[in-house]
Amino acid sequence: MNLEGEAKFSMEVNQLWDSLLDEEILKKVIPGCHELILNENGEYDVVLKLGVAAVKGEYVGKVKIEGVDKPNYYILHASGSGSPGHVVAKMHCRLFEMEGGSRLEWNCDAEIGGTIASVGNRVLGGVAKFLAGKFFKDIQKAVKSASLETPIDSAIKID
Amino acid sequence: MKQFVGQNVKRKEDYRLLTGSGRFVADIRIENMVEAAILRSPYAHARIKNIDLSEAKHYKGVLDVIVAADLKGNVKPFTEFVEFTFPPQLEADIKPTIKKNPEPMLAEDKVTFVGQAVAIVLAEDRYVAEDALALIKVDYEPLPVVTDPYETIKEDALVIHPELGNNIQSHFEVKVGDIDHAFRQANHILKTRIKTPRVSGNPLETRGVIAEYQERNQQLEVWSSTQVPFMVRSYLSKLVGLVEGNIRVVAPDVGGGFGPKCAVYPEEIIIPYLAMKYKRPVKWIEDRLEHMQSTRHSRDQVHDVEVAFRNDGTIIGLKDQFLLDNGAHNSFALCCAYNSAAHLRGMYHIPNYEITGRIVLTNKTPNVPYRGAGRPEAVYVMDRIIYMVADKLNLDPVEVSMRNFVRPEQMPYETGIFYRDGANMVLENGDYVKSLQQAMKIAGYEEFRQHQEEARKNNKYIGIGFSSYIEGTGIGPFEGAAVKVDTTGHILVGVGSSPHGQSHETTLSQICADVFGVNPEQVSVRAGDTSLLPYGVGTFASRGAVTAGSAVHGASKQLKEKFLLIAGQMLGVSINDLEMYGGKVSLKNSPSKFVTLQEIAQAAKPGPRCKVPIGIEPGASATYYFVPPTVTFSSGFHVAVVEVDKETGFVGILRYIVVHDCGRVINPKIVDGQIQGGVAQGIGGALYEEIIYDKNGQLVTGTYMDYLIPTAMEVPEVEMGHQEYLSPHNPMGIKGVGEGGAISPPAAIANAVCDAMRPLKIEINSLPISPNKLRSLIEEAESAESVLN
Numbered sequence: 025m026n027l028e029g030e031a032k033f034s035m036e037v038n039q040l041w042d043s044l045l046d047e048e049i050l051k052k053v054i055p056g057c058h059e060l061i062l063n064e065n066g067e068y069d070v071v072l073k074l075g076v077a078a079v080k081g082e083y084v085g086k087v088k089i090e091g092v093d094k095p096n097y098y099i100l101h102a103s104g105s106g107s108p109g110h111v112v113a114k115m116h117c118r119l120f121e122m123e124g125g126s127r128l129e130w131n132c133d134a135e136i137g138g139t140i141a142s143v144g145n146r147v148l149g150g151v152a153k154f155l156a157g158k159f160f161k162d163i164q165k166a167v168k169s170a171s172l173e174t175p176i177d178s179a180i181k182i183d
Numbered sequence: 184m185k186q187f188v189g190q191n192v193k194r195k196e197d198y199r200l201l202t203g204s205g206r207f208v209a210d211i212r213i214e215n216m217v218e219a220a221i222l223r224s225p226y227a228h229a230r231i232k233n234i235d236l237s238e239a240k241h242y243k244g245v246l247d248v249i250v251a252a253d254l255k256g257n258v259k260p261f262t263e264f265v266e267f268t269f270p271p272q273l274e275a276d277i278k279p280t281i282k283k284n285p286e287p288m289l290a291e292d293k294v295t296f297v298g299q300a301v302a303i304v305l306a307e308d309r310y311v312a313e314d315a316l317a318l319i320k321v322d323y324e325p326l327p328v329v330t331d332p333y334e335t336i337k338e339d340a341l342v343i344h345p346e347l348g349n350n351i352q353s354h355f356e357v358k359v360g361d362i363d364h365a366f367r368q369a370n371h372i373l374k375t376r377i378k379t380p381r382v383s384g385n386p387l388e389t390r391g392v393i394a395e396y397q398e399r400n401q402q403l404e405v406w407s408s409t410q411v412p413f414m415v416r417s418y419l420s421k422l423v424g425l426v427e428g429n430i431r432v433v434a435p436d437v438g439g440g441f442g443p444k445c446a447v448y449p450e451e452i453i454i455p456y457l458a459m460k461y462k463r464p465v466k467w468i469e470d471r472l473e474h475m476q477s478t479r480h481s482r483d484q485v486h487d488v489e490v491a492f493r494n495d496g497t498i499i500g501l502k503d504q505f506l507l508d509n510g511a512h513n514s515f516a517l518c519c520a521y522n523s524a525a526h527l528r529g530m531y532h533i534p535n536y537e538i539t540g541r542i543v544l545t546n547k548t549p550n551v552p553y554r555g556a557g558r559p560e561a562v563y564v565m566d567r568i569i570y571m572v573a574d575k576l577n578l579d580p581v582e583v584s585m586r587n588f589v590r591p592e593q594m595p596y597e598t599g600i601f602y603r604d605g606a607n608m609v610l611e612n613g614d615y616v617k618s619l620q621q622a623m624k625i626a627g628y629e630e631f632r633q634h635q636e637e638a639r640k641n642n643k644y645i646g647i648g649f650s651s652y653i654e655g656t657g658i659g660p661f662e663g664a665a666v667k668v669d670t671t672g673h674i675l676v677g678v679g680s681s682p683h684g685q686s687h688e689t690t691l692s693q694i695c696a697d698v699f700g701v702n703p704e705q706v707s708v709r710a711g712d713t714s715l716l717p718y719g720v721g722t723f724a725s726r727g728a729v730t731a732g733s734a735v736h737g738a739s740k741q742l743k744e745k746f747l748l749i750a751g752q753m754l755g756v757s758i759n760d761l762e763m764y765g766g767k768v769s770l771k772n773s774p775s776k777f778v779t780l781q782e783i784a785q786a787a788k789p790g791p792r793c794k795v796p797i798g799i800e801p802g803a804s805a806t807y808y809f810v811p812p813t814v815t816f817s818s819g820f821h822v823a824v825v826e827v828d829k830e831t832g833f834v835g836i837l838r839y840i841v842v843h844d845c846g847r848v849i850n851p852k853i854v855d856g857q858i859q860g861g862v863a864q865g866i867g868g869a870l871y872e873e874i875i876y877d878k879n880g881q882l883v884t885g886t887y888m889d890y891l892i893p894t895a896m897e898v899p900e901v902e903m904g905h906q907e908y909l910s911p912h913n914p915m916g917i918k919g920v921g922e923g924g925a926i927s928p929p930a931a932i933a934n935a936v937c938d939a940m941r942p943l944k945i946e947i948n949s950l951p952i953s954p955n956k957l958r959s960l961i962e963e964a965e966s967a968e969s970v971l972n
Contacts, residue, residue, distance in 0.1 A: 081317070107317035109225050135879055137297070138225025142472060142885025 027152055028131040031160035035167055037119050037126040041095035043167050044117070044128075053162035055155045060087075072104060076144040076151050081108040095119055109138025128160070187693040187703050188915070191852040195688040195703075205436040208391035208408045209468045216393070216464040217246050219454060220312035222302040222319050223477060224294035227330070227546035227880020228343070229323040231292055231301070239304060239318040244311035246461060248319065249303045249453070251291040258456050259422040261285035264446050266414060267516045270605030277601075279355035279517055282347045286512040286549060288449040293326070295343055295511035296548050297882050298476025300449060305457060305465060328546045328880040332485060332508040335545050343511060343544050352513050353542035357524045359599040360535035365500025369491030371575060377567055378949040379560040379929065381483035381508065381874040382867070384553045385892055386683070388438025389469040390448065390478055394455035398462060405432045405455050410440040411447070411721030412681055416713045418447045423456050430455075434711035437683035441864070442553040443479045444683070445723040446515065475885045480874055481553030483508040484523060484560040490568050491535075496576055496583040500535035503527060503564070507540065510547035517542070519550075521603055522557030522655075528598070529565050530615045530653050530818060531587040536599075546880040554864055554925040556724065558654055566650040566930035567948055570937060574944070580934070581623060584651065588615040602655055606813030610653060612908040613818050613844050621904050622649065622820040622842040631824065639942070644827040645837065646939025650930035652821075655814035656845075656919025657729025657912070663716045664734035666695060666742045667804030670788070672766065672781025674699060674706040676738075679719020680731035681711030685857075685921065690728060690849045691735045694915070698739035699780070700764030708735075716806065725817065725919025728849060730809055733913040738807035745795075745805060746783045752794040753778050753786055815910035817918040819843030821862070821927035823935040832958035834870055834936055836897070839928075842904035846918035854920050855903060861924015863898040868925070869932035870897070870951050943968065 033040050043049050047068075051060045059071040068087040074080070085104025092098045100115040115132040136148060144151070199205050236248045263283050290301045302319055306312035329335045329343065335350040343350055366372060393406040403425060409415055412432040420427040437444070450467055458465040469478065484507050491500035507520045520540040528536060569587075573580035589596045591614045602608040631647050638645050665677040676695050678687065692706035699706075709715055710731075720730070747758040750768035754761070754776060762771050769777035778786075786794035787803035795801045824838040841858050848854050871891035875884045884890040901924075909916025933947040936957065943964035949956070 105225075137227075137879060137881045139472065139885075141877070141881035141883055142297070142476060145883040145885075146889055 025134045025136065025148065025152070026132070027134065027156065029156060030127060030129045032122070032125060032127050033164055034125040037121045038095050039167065040126045040128065041119060043163055045089065049163065049166045053159055053166055055158055070104065076108070076140050076148060079108040079140050079143050082106045083111065109136060109140035111136050187696050188847070188849050190693070190850065192689055192693050192703055192850055194686050194853065195692065196686060200436065207388055207436050207438060208393055208406050211393050211406055211435070213393070213395055213464040216466050217305045217307060217461070218309045218312050219457070219465055219467040220304050220306070220309060220316050221300050221450070221467070221473065222304070222316045222321070223473065224290060224297055224299040224301055226294055226323050226325055227297050227328045227876070228326040229294050230326060231290060231294065231321060232324050233322040234302065235320040236302070238320070239315040242311070242315045242318055244307040245315045246305040246307070246463070248315065249289070249305070249457065250301070251287065251289040254288055254453065254456070257423070258288055258452060260287060261422070261514060263516065264514050266446070267518045269516060269603065273601045273603070273605045277355045277357055279353060281353045281516055284344060284347060284352050284512050284544070285514045286449060288453055294323070296546050297880060298473065298548055300477065303453065303457070305461065328878070330545050330547060330876045330878060330880050332506045332543050332545060335543050336506070336541070343546060350544040351541055352509060352544050353517055353520065354540070355517055355521065355524070356537070356539045357600055358537045360500075362500050362502055362535045362537040365535035366491045368499060370494045371492050373490045373492070373568070373571055373575060374488070375571065375946070375948055376485060376487050377564045378485045379482045379563055380950055381480050381547070381550070382553065382872045383475060383478070383480050383874055383890065384441035384443040386439025386441055386444065389471060389474040390444065390450065391468040392450050392454040393464065393466045394458035395464040396455070396459040396462065401426070401429050403430045403455055403459065405430065405451070406435055407432060407451050408437050408444060409434050409451065410437070410445045410681070410683060410723050412711060412713050413679060413719035414721060415447050415451050419452060419455055422452050423459070430713070432713045434681045434683070437681070437711070440683040440722070442481060442556060442723060443551055445552060445721065472885055475890065476882055477548060479549045479551040480510065480547070481519070481550055482560055482868070483550055486560070486564045488564060488568065490572065492572050494576065496572055496578050496586045498531065498533050498572065498587050501528065501533050503538040505538070505540055507542045508545050508547065508550065509542045510549040511544060512549040513542055513544070515551055518603070519552050519557035523561040525600060525602060525608060525655070526558045526653065527561040527565055529562060530589055530610070530651050531565065532589045532593065533587070547876055552723065554861060555922045558652060558922070558926045559865065559868060559929055562650055562652045562926050563930045563933070563950070566934060570648070570934045571946065580649070581619065581628070584619060585616060590616070602814055604658055604813055608655070610816050611911055613816070613906070614908070615651065615818065618818065618842050618844065618906055619649070619651070619820050621906070622822050622840055625840045625842070625902055625904055626822045626824065626838070642829070644829055644939040645825065646827065646935045646937070646941070647822065647824050648931050648934025648936070648938050649820055649822045650927035650934065651819070652923060652926040653816050653818045654725060654919070654923055654926060656725035656817050657811055657917070658724045658726055658814050659730070659811045660720065661718070661808045661810045662720050662726070662730035662734045663718055663806060663808040664731065664738040665716050665804060665806040666735065666738040668742070668746070668780055668784040670781065670785050672779060672784060674701065676706060676708045676735055677715030678708065678710045678731045678735060679716045680722045680727050682722060682727070685722060685727045686850070686853045687727060687731065690853060691731060693849055694732055694735045695739045698736065698743055699766070701766045701780070705766065718808070725921040725923070727919070727921065729815060729910070729913055729917045729919050730811060732849065732915060732917050733809040733811070734807055736915055737809055738805050741807055742803070742805035745799065746780065746803070748796050748799065749783050749786055749794050750778050752796055753783065809913070812912055815846065815912045815918045817843065817845045817920060817923055819923050819927065821931040823928070823931040825932060825935040825939055827936055827939040827957070829961060832954035832956070832961065834932070834952055834957065836866065836899050836932070838902065839899050840902045840904070841924065842906065843920070843923055844906040844908050844918065845920035845923070846908060846910040847916040848905065848907060849917065857920050858903060858924040859901050861922060862901050862928055863893055865925040865928025866898055866932065867893045868950060869929040870953070873951050940964070
């Protein structure tokens with residue numbers, strides 16, 4: 025599954041960069057995040073509790089940031105598995121300055137397996153879109169100075 | 184004397200099934216029983232690096248968790264199902280390459296398809312068992328996946344089972360006549376690729392197994408939702424190392440089988456083994472998601488065909504190279520693939536024929552027979568060809584068919600190849616010309632053509648399509664029946680072939696009742712229990728009525744002869760002076776002198792009052808095994824009348840007609856029911872059903888939201904016509920009817936849709952005909968047309 029989208033923020037690009045990589049903020053805004061622990065090797069251990077269609081459960085996984093070109097670009101690798109199945113995602117994030125704030129373009133390749141693939145496949149796109157929209161909205165909210173424009177989740181495209 | 188064969192005797196099974204008093208595996212409760220739940224692979228291909236069971240094993244209410252290592256030395260692995268291997272003369276003819284590739288009981292160091300069993304939890308109840316499944320931690324290392332049959336045969340493809348060398352599991356060729364000569368003689372040559380997708384059998388009842396072991400007498404009882412209880416018993420005995428006579432396998436009421444419940448599954452071996460190991464009854468009931476993932480699928484063939492034909496529509500040669508995507512394992516030899524090869528020419532006289540079949544392996548669920556077993560795929564190829572030839576020559580497809588039929592005067596017609604049972608494949612009788620005429624008369628073909636023209640003027644697209652099939656039915660090697668009369672005069676029939684919707688209790692009682700001249704009410708038929716007879720085969724391949732019916736007929740006749748002998752002793756006359764009817768044996772010329780079946784049964788008991796003539800065993804029973812010389816060929820025509828909504832690509836079926844020959848009809852209503860049900864499944868294959876895997880081998884059609892099956896709303900009442908060409912291969916002239924209904928609908932409906940869209944000349948050579956697929960074809964055709972104009 026390939027997802028792509030963009031979100032606009034009313035904060036300047038360096039602040040957006042910091043927020044997107046701030047452990048404390050991420051802990052609050054990643055949907056279903058129960059644990060986010062930074063390891064010595066720079067990887068995060070995560071525990072998510074999420075439900076897709078009838079398949080609810082806990083996913084234990086890792087998040088890794090790569091290809092960092094502050095404040096323009098990074099790649100987020102995420103993988104997790106649990107009783108409902110497994111997910112491996114690679115997300116390219118591009119940050120831009122724009123008038124009145126900043127903009128994030130992202131493109132994500134996700135591979136889903138197990139029960140969620142068999143049962144939830146038809147709703148996965150919608151769920152992913154919802155979660156991505158919520159994530160960016162919550163980032164904006166979490167940054168105190170933020171105001172005004174909310175992310176445009178309608179810009180999310182799914183193949 | 185009233186005959187019951189041929190009558191609409193009401194189904195004896197209906198009362199219990201319709202009032203909810205049937206007894207299926209899941210209904211069985213045994214004291215102290217534990218329930219099993221199975222952890223299945225979420226990966227299509229992965230190495231199992233580690234399995235951590237510690238948490239699951241310590242979960243409250245869990246008895247144990249079992250993985251492959253626990254079976255080592257206790258349960259032997261499957262080898263191959265010898266029941267499906269070919270006789271030597273057939274092997275010599277087609278020289279197949281078949282690599283042994285059985286399924287493991289539980290995945291050991293790697294998984295090769297999503298849904299493969301990895302571990303089994305035994306717990307006090309299903310809830311606990313499922314909770315414990317979530318606590319098992321399997322460390323998988325994902326491996327590259329292959330899901331495409333063409334990718335998997337490439338030289339550089341990853342090899343799923345390295346010990347096989349490559350992913351081509353089987354290969355065979357069938358050759359008749361001189362194909363090169365035929366292609367040189369042709370006016371036209373047509374090449375195309377025709378695909379039938381992977382589908383699931385979807386019985387109402389999923390699989391399920393219960394086992395109970397009695398240590399005091401070493402008796403193992405197993406209840407399984409299977410089509411073949413005797414085969415389950417045989418493999419249990421072999422693989423767990425048990426005395427076969429100590430095992431009783433029961434198939435109680437079974438809610439549909441359709442092929443995927445034919446042959447043995449790992450669960451049918453492991454669950455009984457665990458019942459023995461833990462000395463507690465064990466129950467495992469498959470849920471629907473497990474069913475979609477792990478109950479074997481079917482079809483999944485791609486044919487590359489070339490057809491040589493003349494200007495008048497005569498087909499003189501046919502070449503076909505096809506692939507059968509068998510998923511990760513094949514334990515069924517060439518079963519479906521060879522059926523396709525043997526049936527592809529169907530009722531057509533095509534003297535030059537060359538077909539190469541390859542069974543290839545991919546990271547998908549294994550593939551097995553399903554209602555039609557290789558024939559719907561073959562018929563779809565052949566009947567699309569008939570329509571494509573007709574299109575090319577601008578002839579009516581009916582005319583093309585008529586030109587190519589095997590004629591009654593050519594019968595018995597030697598096809599020039601062996602059947603799967605090793606006998607020469609011979610079409611024994613039938614009249615295909617008349618049969619198609621009859622079908623087209625019911626359809627009102629001529630009038631329809633006029634109606635169609637008018638409808639097109641109003642932008643309404645209706646079409647008519649037909650398909651023909653032949654089917655070798657009633658395959659051996661044998662089936663048995665034990666008939667006895669108890670001391671109350673009631674007749675009990677035990678058979679080895681067990682029902683899962685086929686109405687054995689009704690039809691077999693009709694056959695027995697006619698032999699004894701009694702009412703079927705006086706006959707009780709029992710099946711689905713290995714304790715009824717020493718040997719049995721099962722119910723599949725449209726064989727029940729032919730084989731079990733003939734066995735009941737033979738056993739009943741033997742017992743009748745014995746009863747006449749006993750009655751002769753009782754009445755002091757020769758048996759030539761006696762006749763049997765109405766539950767009595769009476770003197771032909773003095774009907775008031777008689778003995779009842781009850782009195783004869785009592786006189787058959789051993790002891791001083793026994794009237795069984797000296798030299799004959801006492802007792803009121805007879806056992807007979809019917810061994811068919813070969814299969815017998817049923818045939819039929821299906822006609823579909825459809826309307827296509829050009830804007831949405833939606834296909835509606837306006838009428839559906841079937842004319843068929845299944846030899847002697849035992850119970851017309853039951854035959855009609857078989858056809859109606861088969862057509863429903865065939866419509867599913869034509870319009871709705873497809874098992875889809877993504878490129879990672881993930882099953883994405885795991886629920887009925889995504890895997891569509893037709894409901895009563897989509898299935899019209901089938902209009903039927905019957906022909907009755909009696910089979911020469913069994914005493915009653917029966918031919919099988921179980922699968923025929925499901926064989927032709929994909930071809931008939933695809934042809935009807937092509938006919939409806941004829942102005943656009945679209946070709947539907949893959950299934951299902953979903954609205955999006957049809958819309959794309961319409962769009963392509965329209966843009967091609969606009970380019971041409």
